[in-house]
Amino acid sequence: MIVDEIKISLEAGKGGDGLATFDHTKNSQGPSGGKGGRGGDIYFKGVSDLTILYKYRKKDHYEAENGSVGKSNKATGHDGQDLILPVPIGSVINNLDTGRAVEIIEVSQKILAASGGIGGRGNFYFRSPVNTTPTKFEKGKPGEKFAFFIELRLIADIGFIGLPNVGKSSLLNQLTKAQAKVANYHFTTLEPNLGTLDGIILADIPGLIEGASAGRGLGIKFLKHIQRTRFLFHCLSLESTDLVRDYRTIRRELSAYSPDLAKKKEVLVFTKFDLIKEGELKAKLKPFAKKRKVIISIRDPRSLEKLKKIILKLPLI
Template sequence: MFVDELELVARGGRGGNGIVSFRREKYVPYGGPDGGDGGNGGSVYLFVDPSKHSFLDLRYRHLLKAANGTHGRGKNQHGARGADLYVPVPPGTIVRDENKKVLADLTVHGQRVLVAAGGRGGKGNARFTGPRRKAPRIAEKGLPGEEKTIKLELKLMAQVGLVGFPNAGKSTLLSRITAARPKIASYPFTTLVPNLGVVKVGEEDSFVIADLPGLIEGAHEGAGLGHKFLRHVERNLLLLFLIDLSPQANPEPASAYRLLQKELTAFDLALAAYPRIVVGNKLDIPRASENLTLLRRCLAESGAEDAPVFAISAVTGEGVEELIYHLHGRVKELAERAETKNEEMLIIPKPAVRTPLKIDHVEDIYEVSGSAVEKMAARTDFENEEALKLFQNFCRRIGLEKELKKMGVKEGDTIRIGSEEFFYYDE
């Protein structure tokens, strides 16, 4: 099975909690605080693995979760960092967020992208000492890791893409020139997913060719396998138009070429300028040579007389060896000419924009939001009296209490900040 689109949830690990602890040793009566910090949570990364060719192994893995950080301990022992989760994906993977914004385009072996950062660990009480606080009994909780819905989209990376209408003989040609064994039958749309094969040239050289599902008229609008097919075409260095030369061909060869050109151009104008080779197949069938002449005439009339035209029989092998050597030469030429890009090996998307303080009065609840106050609430242990006072002072400092009073808050009203709820009272 071939899977080229997938939606997953990525969740970074939660940071470990800081701890309240005091040094207790013989002959050290006032040892002071020695609570360690919690470890940071692990992060989730996607990385390119050339041995992968689809998302099949991720199909039933809906949640990608990194490990949590461990809690701090006494004697200033900090918690261990949670293990990062590295998930392999095939080259050509495009990573998008839930708003369809592209986070990364992964094409190079070893390239990786951070998709969900781990939460920071909380501080232990040793961090809260100061001139006015000699023995603090405050420690922070660890923050939860990021959680994102990500969409993965695969655009196969092959050097040559076989483009043609159903039953043009693409799978037969692939099985003739490579060790790939795609499904071959005499009915249209036998190939429903892309097949990759390696064409060996001599003892050492080779190139990768992709047999893509058959194209039909209206594919640029999604007809047939539409966008699923055309998406994979964009990654190829060279397109091979395979056209059925048999007298029963539908559409007939000249029309087939025009329709293929039209569909590619309508999907993406850049595809119209892609280097291409036109190959007429089924030369072993009587009267195929007449259709080959008509095809050459069509190319000349279309202004594509520069495109090389080959005539082959994928069944008997006639003309195939000459085609392979020509493809190999063109692939080498185009690869050398292609601009080499210095791909960024580690991609870290920009952090979310910090949101300002905002209060919404919904029924009997005052819902408070904002990056700073939500982060402080997540860190605070509300069971700890000193920590609660610290949080109250923070709320006064950022003007939250003043804004609540302006909105008419009364004692006993419910205040909600993130996942925390508590009652308001005026000191």
């Protein structure tokens, strides 16, 4: 299930209190309480898993770890651990308290959501010629607290669709930093994956099959999300012995699901050309003479460069 809006509240870690203590050893006498550790920060981090917001549906408050209290011997307490919250790329993060909004556009992009509080000073820091035995120490500062509204702006600019096993995930991995699972069987991909190419969001959609529009296979829930992409890159494996049938199967499902979906601009991506003999290509492509298309193999970097160029030239705005 894809959740595309959430509201959560965050509280960064509180700084640890300073310590008030005295050394009574032969070598060291006097105040020796150290500073408290820093409270943990909270970050949002971009990931390629489009469904990750689902994780937040049950819990809507998150806290980072507090810093620990200062130690004797002037030692500083441990810093609280940072908390990193994954969100899908394409998420717009709205801070409801400050009114600021930031978009996460890259996998691994990290933004600071709430800063941890600094630790308080221990009594060692309050010693002076007039007070050699201070008992004073500071409390740690509280961490920042904010409420956030996070929404997925649009699922993707481009959706890679097609029958199972045609190489959609492989393609996403080649074009972007995504690390979608790839394997030589049907329905390797169970949930859409996202990646970005120069800020353009690409989505690898699980394989569609005949009957998808009526709920067969992983079907219908992904057709809904394809509806939110601007271009369809329809992937067809050149290994197939009946490309026209493959093509029509997917087109039928798109039309059956929604006429709008069927009207979307489409680019045909013929995959795995390394697996066929050179002479076969012409005959295989003949029925698609009038269609906008590109022929690729993940084993041929030049073909991938060509595909990248096509993507970067699409009128996406």
